[in-house]
Amino acid sequence: MNDKKDLLNDLKIDRSESNDSEQSPLSKIIIIVVISVLVLAVTKFIFLSEDELLEVTAYKAKPANQSNNSAASVLDASGYVTARMQATVSSKLTGKVLEVYIEEGMFVEKGQILAQLDDSSVQAELNFAKTQLKEAQRIFNRTLELRKDNLASQASLDAAESQVDGLKARLDISRQVVADMQIRAPFSGVVINKAAQPGEMISPVSAGGGFTRTGIGTIVDMSSLEVEVDVNESYINRVQPGQPAITNLNAYPNWDISSEVIAIIPTADRNKATVKVRIGLLEKDERVLPDMGAKVSFLKEQVTEAPEEINGVMIPSSAIIKEDDLSYVFVIKNGLIIKTKIAIGSSSSNFSRLIDGVEVGDNVVTDPNNELQNGQEVLIK
Numbered sequence: 001m002n003d004k005k006d007l008l009n010d011l012k013i014d015r016s017e018s019n020d021s022e023q024s025p026l027s028k029i030i031i032i033v034v035i036s037v038l039v040l041a042v043t044k045f046i047f048l049s050e051d052e053l054l055e056v057t058a059y060k061a062k063p064a065n066q067s068n069n070s071a072a073s074v075l076d077a078s079g080y081v082t083a084r085m086q087a088t089v090s091s092k093l094t095g096k097v098l099e100v101y102i103e104e105g106m107f108v109e110k111g112q113i114l115a116q117l118d119d120s121s122v123q124a125e126l127n128f129a130k131t132q133l134k135e136a137q138r139i140f141n142r143t144l145e146l147r148k149d150n151l152a153s154q155a156s157l158d159a160a161e162s163q164v165d166g167l168k169a170r171l172d173i174s175r176q177v178v179a180d181m182q183i184r185a186p187f188s189g190v191v192i193n194k195a196a197q198p199g200e201m202i203s204p205v206s207a208g209g210g211f212t213r214t215g216i217g218t219i220v221d222m223s224s225l226e227v228e229v230d231v232n233e234s235y236i237n238r239v240q241p242g243q244p245a246i247t248n249l250n251a252y253p254n255w256d257i258s259s260e261v262i263a264i265i266p267t268a269d270r271n272k273a274t275v276k277v278r279i280g281l282l283e284k285d286e287r288v289l290p291d292m293g294a295k296v297s298f299l300k301e302q303v304t305e306a307p308e309e310i311n312g313v314m315i316p317s318s319a320i321i322k323e324d325d326l327s328y329v330f331v332i333k334n335g336l337i338i339k340t341k342i343a344i345g346s347s348s349s350n351f352s353r354l355i356d357g358v359e360v361g362d363n364v365v366t367d368p369n370n371e372l373q374n375g376q377e378v379l380i381k
Contacts, residue, residue: 054371058332058363058380059254061313064345064353073246073297075238077277079229081249081292085187085221088195089114090214092180094203097196102217104194108185115196115216119181126174133167140164183216192290193218220290226262226281227294230274239264239277239298247279250293254316254366258282259296312345312355319364320344320352329358330365330372332380337365339374 095117102114140160146152196202196213203212227247231239239261247257262278269275279296281288320342321328327344330337342357358364363380365372372378 055379057366064312075298077229083220085224088215088218112185115183117181122177129171129174136163189219189221227279236275244299246297312353317352332363
């Protein structure tokens with residue numbers, strides 16, 4: 001009986017090893033798939049998070065007693081950058097343009113040739129004047145020899161001399177006309193406009209048909225740039241020549257340019273009830289361009305005694321958010337924006353002095369909008 005059981009046991013299939021061998025690779029495959037999915041999900045989350053981060057412009061808060069800004073201003077005004085030395089260069093005579101040697105943005109020196117006009121006709125007149133002078137000089141020399149032998153009268157000699165003098169003057173005029181066919185720069189500066197092309201006619205006076213140019217191009221002396229603002233006549237008593245000021249360009253609102261009042265134009269505009277004021281820029285920079293919009297803050301007169309201690313920090317006024325009677329700013333800390341309640345000590349159109357809520361060195365968002373939320377992760381431009 002035992003032999004039969006042994007025989008039956010021998011016929012049984014042992015599936016334990018096969019089960020282990022089958023489950024082991026399958027488990028490994030499942031684990032590998034799960035790990036791959038997790039890695040892909042984490043990687044996708046990281047890359048998408050970086051791509052979706054909102055970029056913001058930030059300003060680092062400065063101490064109020066060290067910041068030369070417009071918070072201490074007595075008056076704010078807006079205007080435009082203008083050039084005191086700007087000229088549209090033309091010719092003295094009407095002529096056809098042969099060559100133009102300038103392009104926009106090119107710097108030219110005083111006396112540099114900007115264009116060449118067709119001088120074929122005036123060159124012919126110059127050669128003719130030279131020939132006439134040569135003949136008159138020959139007649140004068142022959143009359144002078146005859147006069148020495150009393151074969152010619154003094155009147156004939158005087159007439160010959162007068163003829164030579166007149167032709168010399170005519171030759172000088174012809175040479176000047178030839179020189180005028182070359183249009184030169186009246187001063188050093190940058191070309192901001194090229195108005196004529198080869199083949200066009202140019203004239204110092206405007207032509208009725210509209211096919212004649214009145215200038216080759218416009219040159220601006222960038223060192224003569226200043227700002228002109230219109231001040232309401234009710235507040236003109238707050239401005240005086242030599243008064244310090246701060247200029248902020250619309251293109252660079254966070255850039256404070258040290259300035260001063262050059263002059264107050266002694267006339268008023270009756271239509272706008274304003275007085276024009278010239279502002280000189282104490283800093284020369286290539287970023288300042290003609291016709292840029294600008295805001296000027298007129299500061300109090302500088303005093304010789306020690307300045308009064310001013311508490312708080314300075315930030316751009318554009319960074320402040322008004323909600324009912326409360327004011328907030330978005331402070332960036334560790335890549336997150338935090339909506340912070342603030343207390344304003346004083347403010348102007350450009351900068352505000354905060355006495356609570358923001359510390360020196362804190363980065364505040366200068367252009368808050370509805371897309372920003374408290375606790376949102378952002379990138380600083």
